[in-house]
Amino acid sequence: MLNRLQDPRTIFFAPYLVVASIIAFVWLLRFEHKTWREAVSVLGSREVWLSQSTRLDAIYSLGYLFVMGVPIAAVESAVFFPCLKYMGQVLPMVMPEEWTLTVSPHFEALMATIVTMLSIDFSSYWAHRAMHCVPFLWNVHSVHHSAQHLTPLTTYRQHPIEPLFLNACRGFAAAIGLSFFHAVFVNATPVITVYGLGAGFFIYMFTTNLHHCTVPVRYPRCLRYGVVSPHIHQIHHSSDVSHHGRNFGVVFSIWDRIFGTYLDQKPGLGELSFGVDADNSGEPYGPRCVESHSLRASLLRPFTALEHSQRLITKNRRHPSSV
Helix, strand or coil: CHHHHCCCCCCCCHHHHHHHHHHHHHHHHHCCCCCHHHHHHHHCCHHHHCCHHHHHHHHHHHHHHHCCHHHHHHHHHHHHHHHHHHHHHHHHHHCCHHHCECCCHHHHHHHHHHHHHHHHHHHHHHHHHHCCCCHHHHHHHHHHHCCCCCCHHHHHCCCCHHHHHHHHHHHHHHHHHHHHHHHHECCCCCCCEECCEEHHHHHHCCCHHHCCCCCCCCCCHHHHCCECCHHHHHHHHECCHHHCCCCCCCCECHHHHHCCCCCCCCCCCCCCCECCCCCCCCCCCCCCCCCCCCHHHHHHHHHHCHHHHHHHHHHHHHCCCCC
16 A cells, blocks of 8 residues: 555655645745744644545545556556557658658657647646536536545545546547657657656646645746646635636646636635535536535436536526626
């Protein structure tokens, strides 16, 4: 179990936890003007860590780590490798030979890493956006949004259907991106990896724990132009109707900016509330429905709530949200 927790492909890898904790702690001291004792109290809040919401986060995290790993990898591989093989056979036959280039293997590896990361993140943006627009997918994704307290464990608070859907999309996008890249750069140099992760995603993982956190860490403006700041994702989780349909990006903020879903505000510590609200009709296909933090209820939710969501599609199309 300890070996699994220290897998660099999970958020529990010790260096990730240490770096994120230091950043959050310094943020509390510097920008929230907390004392050391108060900062420790915020990060270790009993109200947060002993809540029913966090308990369900922990159950889903265990399932993600020890049950879902194999099916997720199987689905991603089942999409990625056949698509890569097929496109690798087709593209050389249709692309003009003069389009091909030969460059340094080191430069090609760097470019392949960047192209793959951009392809995966682009697909993550649209898959995430689809989960807020398609009734069945929203019912799946609402399990994640039902968390009333954000902790790093909330990262894995996902209905089993969600990571399968997301990783199928990511596998497809990575195959398409690499196929076109290798059709141009004929050496087909593989991406740069660290501990089995693409180098870019390995760097990103050092701060991913901040995206689901009680502390609204805000990157400098120069960084926010390119990457998703933790406070941006916390705004995405907000139960405030004016925040719905915003900030779908995972790593890069450019997709939200390009497609008009970017929202940047300056929430203070404790100003945002999270979870789903039965009286809230801000979602594109109907209100967010209250979750009971029951494992059984959350697993059944995509199917028990589908009929309700479908009834609201017509209503919301007749009376569209202003968001």
